[in-house]
Amino acid sequence: MNTSLATSHNPKAGLNALLTPDNCVLILIDHQPFQFAGLRSHDSQTIINNVVGLAKAAKLFKVPTLLSTVLEERGGFLLKQLQEVFPEQKPINRTFINTWEDTRVVEWVKKTGKKKIVMAAMWSEICLAMPVIHALGEGYEVYIVTDASGGVSLEAHEVAIQRMVQAGAVPLTWTVFGSELQRDWAREATVPELAKILVEHTGNVGTSFLWEQQLLNTPSSK
Numbered sequence: 001m002n003t004s005l006a007t008s009h010n011p012k013a014g015l016n017a018l019l020t021p022d023n024c025v026l027i028l029i030d031h032q033p034f035q036f037a038g039l040r041s042h043d044s045q046t047i048i049n050n051v052v053g054l055a056k057a058a059k060l061f062k063v064p065t066l067l068s069t070v071l072e073e074r075g076g077f078l079l080k081q082l083q084e085v086f087p088e089q090k091p092i093n094r095t096f097i098n099t100w101e102d103t104r105v106v107e108w109v110k111k112t113g114k115k116k117i118v119m120a121a122m123w124s125e126i127c128l129a130m131p132v133i134h135a136l137g138e139g140y141e142v143y144i145v146t147d148a149s150g151g152v153s154l155e156a157h158e159v160a161i162q163r164m165v166q167a168g169a170v171p172l173t174w175t176v177f178g179s180e181l182q183r184d185w186a187r188e189a190t191v192p193e194l195a196k197i198l199v200e201h202t203g204n205v206g207t208s209f210l211w212e213q214q215l216l217n218t219p220s221s222k
Contacts, residue, residue, distance in 0.1 A: 029121035033076030053201030
């Protein structure tokens with residue numbers, strides 16, 4: 001069997017399997033107070049930090065991004081820090097638990113012409129798993145941002161990830177998203193803003209980056 005030929009037909013392998021600013025969209029689902037109240041798989045601040053960093057990366061690279069909430073009049077409005085990344089966008093407020101059953105969301109994706117969908121949601125086991133599995137069944141390639149999503153327990157989150165991966169989803173973390181979009185440090189136009197996002201949202205990595213910058217900007221002692 002020609003293994004190289006087999007690999008070339010695997011949509012999850014090869015250069016085309018990687019995300020670019022031009023081949024994907026991002027959907028952020030239900031990062032609202034009610035969902036955070038039930039979050040037990042991660043601490044709340046971690047998810048807040050990660051989803052805001054994810055949104056900033058999408059905005060930097062001009063990836064079409066859709067915000068959605070469920071019953072916001074009861075569960076609360078979208079996380080303020082996240083809404084501030086896209087202040088001009090009013091989230092699609094749904095009644096469907098499964099976001100992909102809301103025709104407004106599906107039509108929005110179709111209009112972009114993209115086949116790769118990146119999703120993050122609260123909670124992983126319900127509001128992420130349902131649309132991911134549904135969209136996969138309709139021929140989309142779906143990527144799930146595991147550390148910008150969370151569940152009502154660690155088990156609920158982990159089992160949800162397993163279920164989605166078995167269905168064909170590709171898991172990644174929020175810094176992987178930004179790195180794939182940047183891809184080459186020679187693309188200098190986006191480097192300053194990406195560096196700012198890293199400083200603000202990557203903890204020790206951001207601290208180390210600032211330290212390196214300080215060293216570079218410090219005159220050599222004589």
